[in-house]
Amino acid sequence: MPKAWIQDRKREYYYKKAKAENYRSRATYKLSQTAMKYRFIRRGDVVVDLGAAPGSWIQAARKIVGKTGFVLGVDLKPIEPFSHEYVRTIIADFTEPEALQQILDFLPRKADVVLSDASPNISGVWEVDNARQIDLAAQALELTLSLLRPSGNFFVKVFEGNMLAGFVRTVKKHFEVVNVIKPKASRAKSSEMYLLAMDLKTDSLAEEQS
Numbered sequence: 001m002p003k004a005w006i007q008d009r010k011r012e013y014y015y016k017k018a019k020a021e022n023y024r025s026r027a028t029y030k031l032s033q034t035a036m037k038y039r040f041i042r043r044g045d046v047v048v049d050l051g052a053a054p055g056s057w058i059q060a061a062r063k064i065v066g067k068t069g070f071v072l073g074v075d076l077k078p079i080e081p082f083s084h085e086y087v088r089t090i091i092a093d094f095t096e097p098e099a100l101q102q103i104l105d106f107l108p109r110k111a112d113v114v115l116s117d118a119s120p121n122i123s124g125v126w127e128v129d130n131a132r133q134i135d136l137a138a139q140a141l142e143l144t145l146s147l148l149r150p151s152g153n154f155f156v157k158v159f160e161g162n163m164l165a166g167f168v169r170t171v172k173k174h175f176e177v178v179n180v181i182k183p184k185a186s187r188a189k190s191s192e193m194y195l196l197a198m199d200l201k202t203d204s205l206a207e208e209q210s
């Protein structure tokens with residue numbers, strides 16, 4: 001069976017599933033499949049989602065944390081508001097220095113988990129897009145080190161390519177466990193991957209804050 005045909009079917013399957021289950025995008029399954037397998041988001045957690053529009057990861061995270069938790073979505077674009085009191089969204093560029101305070105002002109306490117599915121504008125030139133994606137992931141990491149509590153978790157989109165190994169090495173300096181993941185819901189032909197970093201090292205946090 002041709003690979004492209006299988007890929008189209010898979011894409012169509014998650015698209016229809018998201019529609020039927022009232023999710024804002026099929027991307028929701030990339031988070032929920034990983035969260036189910038690795039249990040890195042728990043009931044009652046405070047979660048920050050960087051690059052969150054239209055909000056399907058917020059929907060998945062909200063279901064896991066429940067009303068004893070809190071989810072904050074951040075995006076350059078407005079996100080259609082949620083009616084739940086423990087879900088908030090803001091318009092911000094998380095690469096700007098003022099984003100840290102903007103986000104902290106909304107949080108009830110330091111975050112247990114930071115997510116980032118942020119994508120840069122795609123140029124179509126593979127090397128450029130790869131570098132931009134890793135750069136955005138690196139900026140998400142930098143902010144995460146100021147947002148997370150010790151032992152917190154970080155889940156971020158990256159692209160497969162020659163810059164990935166260097167980024168993984170950097171993340172490993174700060175987290176005890178780092179896995180590179182390709183969720184089933186992510187198209188096999190796309191170079192999109194996710195990095196799941198668990199258990200933020202306490203010394204790493206102190207370093208960043210001093």
Ligand SMILES: C[S@@+](CC[C@H](N)C(=O)[O-])C[C@H]1O[C@@H](n2cnc3c(N)ncnc32)[C@H](O)[C@@H]1O
Nearest residue numbers: 051053054055056057075076093094117118119
């Ligand atoms: C693939 S979408 C996220 C989809 C989301 N996970 C969902 O499930 O609905 C990527 C988002 O990253 C956002 N983004 C890219 N750079 C950003 C930045 N510097 N600050 C905030 N958001 C950013 C884009 O505006 C876009 O909405």
